[in-house]
Amino acid sequence: MTPPTSIYLHIPFCKHRCAYCDFNTYAGQEAMIPAYVEALIKEIEWLGKRLPFTNYQSTQTIFFGGGTPSLLSESQFDSVMSALSSAFTLSASAEVTIEANPGTISPEKLDAIRKAGINRISFGVQSTVTEELQMLERSHDFFTVIDAVTTARKAGFDNLNLDLIYALPEQTLQSWQTTVKRILELEPEHISAYALTLEHGTPFGRWSQRGLLPIPDPDLAADMYEWTMDYLATSGYTQYEISNWAKQSAEDRRLKAEAPAFACHHNIQYWRSLPYFGLGAGAHGYAGGYRYSNALRIKTYIDRLTNSEISNLPFPISPAAVNHHKQTQQDDISDYMINNLRLVNAGIADSDFRSRFGAGLLEIFPKEIDELIRTGLLEKKTSDGSEVFRLTKRGRLLGNQVFMRFVN
Numbered sequence: 001m002t003p004p005t006s007i008y009l010h011i012p013f014c015k016h017r018c019a020y021c022d023f024n025t026y027a028g029q030e031a032m033i034p035a036y037v038e039a040l041i042k043e044i045e046w047l048g049k050r051l052p053f054t055n056y057q058s059t060q061t062i063f064f065g066g067g068t069p070s071l072l073s074e075s076q077f078d079s080v081m082s083a084l085s086s087a088f089t090l091s092a093s094a095e096v097t098i099e100a101n102p103g104t105i106s107p108e109k110l111d112a113i114r115k116a117g118i119n120r121i122s123f124g125v126q127s128t129v130t131e132e133l134q135m136l137e138r139s140h141d142f143f144t145v146i147d148a149v150t151t152a153r154k155a156g157f158d159n160l161n162l163d164l165i166y167a168l169p170e171q172t173l174q175s176w177q178t179t180v181k182r183i184l185e186l187e188p189e190h191i192s193a194y195a196l197t198l199e200h201g202t203p204f205g206r207w208s209q210r211g212l213l214p215i216p217d218p219d220l221a222a223d224m225y226e227w228t229m230d231y232l233a234t235s236g237y238t239q240y241e242i243s244n245w246a247k248q249s250a251e252d253r254r255l256k257a258e259a260p261a262f263a264c265h266h267n268i269q270y271w272r273s274l275p276y277f278g279l280g281a282g283a284h285g286y287a288g289g290y291r292y293s294n295a296l297r298i299k300t301y302i303d304r305l306t307n308s309e310i311s312n313l314p315f316p317i318s319p320a321a322v323n324h325h326k327q328t329q330q331d332d333i334s335d336y337m338i339n340n341l342r343l344v345n346a347g348i349a350d351s352d353f354r355s356r357f358g359a360g361l362l363e364i365f366p367k368e369i370d371e372l373i374r375t376g377l378l379e380k381k382t383s384d385g386s387e388v389f390r391l392t393k394r395g396r397l398l399g400n401q402v403f404m405r406f407v408n
């Protein structure tokens with residue numbers, strides 16, 4: 001039987017396009033939100049009609065990402081959530097997350113989305129230092145973040161993530177430490193911390209190529225990351241993924257679970273290489289043996305769902321998809337290695353690898369594993385009678401070097 005699946009819905013609208021961002025998102029297109037929501041509901045219904053002919057049983061996580069999903073109105077959330085519950089069997093304990101910018105929520109909106117079934121919020125905080133936020137072109141300050149967290153708590157949200165970015169231009173170790181310490185005072189259940197990446201095609205990418213962005217050197221960025229790992233570990237947070245930490249709960253200590261209760265279970269679905277449906281402009285999905293991606297532009301996405309009469313597409317490829325690719329076993333193995341090794345505690349159990357691919361890890365990658373262990377990037381332990389391979393602390397810093405070894 002196919003394992004439970006997850007659903008990602010992309011909401012590609014932002015009030016302003018930040019200079020570092022390369023997500024598929026558009027500013028000044030809010031007039032298209034109603035038509036976009038209608039198209040999204042069509043895509044949900046399109047998949048829902050085909051689900052009875054598949055093995056997919058239930059949905060355990062839903063994630064509204066963006067862009068700025070919190071720009072949708074209360075009634076638009078309600079319509080999308082109703083369409084999802086009609087089309088899919090949502091598990092009773094489904095984790096339903098919405099990404100939000102701290103300045104885009106109100107008590108009324110939070111009450112409404114909570115009633116619609118959303119139970120987790122991921123706030124894009126990035127920094128608590130005013131100058132850094134201004135340089136990132138973010139419209140909030142730390143006081144807006146405090147307000148957003150307080151309002152979310154009052155509305156009954158007991159599972160909050162705060163997203164941070166380090167290695168910002170002109171950032172010092174001390175200013176990064178200030179951000180992390182201030183964030184901890186808000187007692188989030190989850191913290192994500194990613195190093196800034198300078199993407200081609202963004203203003204930050206261009207400015208950096210011209211030498212105009214004084215970004216921290218790699219050693220300082222590594223110091224920031226190492227300090228974060230140590231500091232969060234002594235502050236009651238478990239690092240379960242390269243860039244993600246969850247507050248330890250009494251339940252975690254009792255169950256010694258592979259993933260902490262407050263981990264982002266939606267992202268674990270990706271990191272475990274388990275199926276998910278991607279809906280919305282530019283969304284990616286992985287299900288039925290396919291990886292696929294939808295049209296990037298909002299108008300194209302709407303048009304493809306509104307005017308399409310295509311009916312002979314293989315499940316789960318919808319008329320919105322512009323690319324789909326049947327995975328080979330080799331593709332699946334590479335993806336599995338790159339995704340699963342990100343889970344720094346759980347790592348890869350040889351028994352799981354064997355049950356998916358019919359051979360042990362050391363049979364497929366004897367040279368690579370041996371070399372990565374010898375160079376101190378990977379370690380081997382035994383858990384529940386199975387050999388488990390995972391990144392060492394040094395391997396977390398040099399993750400890309402490790403992943404390269406498994407690309408086919």
Ligand code: SF4
Pocket residue numbers: 013014015016017018021022023025066067068101124
């Ligand atoms: S608000 Fe977030 S998604 Fe939107 S442009 Fe800025 S960084 Fe990108």
